[in-house]
Amino acid sequence: MIRHILPAILIGAFAFVIFGPLANLAMWAFAEQWFFPNRLPTEWGFDFWARVFRPRAGAWTSLFQSVAIAVSTVALSIALAIPAGYALARLRLPARSLIMLLFLLPQAFPSLPIFVNIARMFYGMGLNGTILGVVLVHSLPGLVYAVWIATASFAAVDRAMEEAARNLGAGPLTTFRDVTLPQAFPGLVAASIFVFLDSIDEFTGTFFVGTPDVTTLPILMFNASMGGNYQVAAITALILLIPSVGFMLVIERFLKADVLSRIGR
Structure with a gap:
């Protein structure tokens, strides 16, 4: 049993190290409001995407x-x-x-x-x-x-x-x-x-x-x-x-x- 659990834990930790920062990056990209102590954004949207791709941006x-x-x-x-x-x-x-x-x-x-x-x-x-x-x-x-x-x-x-x-x-x-x-x-x-x-x-x-x-x-x-x-x-x-x-x-x-x-x- 331990032989199967330990590899699963290692794979999960490895995936978290790789995909954790990417998930956080994706949340910031679609977050309209995200303030401490909230663990997740309180508002989501595409407003900042529109700002980034404005001609003057x-x-x-x-x-x-x-x-x-x-x-x-x-x-x-x-x-x-x-x-x-x-x-x-x-x-x-x-x-x-x-x-x-x-x-x-x-x-x-x-x-x-x-x-x-x-x-x-x-x-x-x-x-x-x-x-x-x-x-x-x-x-x-x-x-x-x-x-x-x-x-x-x-x-x-x-x-x-x-x-x-x-x-x-x-x-x-x-x-x-x-x-x-x-x-x-x-x-x-x-x-x-x-x-x-x-x-x-x-x-x-x-x-x-x-x-x-x-x-x-x-x-x-x-x-x-x-x-x-x-x-x-x-x-x-x-x-x-x-x-x-x-x-x-x-x-x-x-x-x-x-x-x-x-x-x-």
Whole structure:
């Protein structure tokens, strides 16, 4: 009996840790009034949703800027990751392990001092408060996902098919375009989604490099929470949660086991 109860308790505790904050977030998003000591909102409704999406509220502008920055970050990161990943997967580069480690360094240190120093450098270059500056600072962590997954994707490509294409007269570029790239494409899609999600949720880099001229959804959520507008902050958080959940389901489909097994090799 205890053998069955203990796993059930552990699963219930695990579910509470994950879904408890999400349930609280959902309640705040639809709460019209919720004051202490009430454990549940006393009034429910959609009034705050209407306020968030009013033209003057800035939510639409923040949403469009967030998506535009994330898409630009994906384009830049993947454009750099494809040649880098191919070279790291196929060529006998000296100090290959060191190069792979260098792409992890941005994640090895606290992000706050890194972004503060980047903001200082960008200020001298005139990139502070610009979309380009925010895209560049978002690409720093984005390249970690892009390069590592791209390297694993190209390493998982069947070289026999490439050799067959070369034997049939295809040149190196044609073989890469028609044989190598289609096989690596699912991994590159997964890398793009990781970069997109990381960019659209990025707050610290945007705060130090983009504000006050560039306002993304995380910045809007932060301003709302600091001002005590918890309903607005909760609604913004739910909007950010939707692409995260949807894209993670897509990643599960595209990121295959053979690619995962080669990450870091």
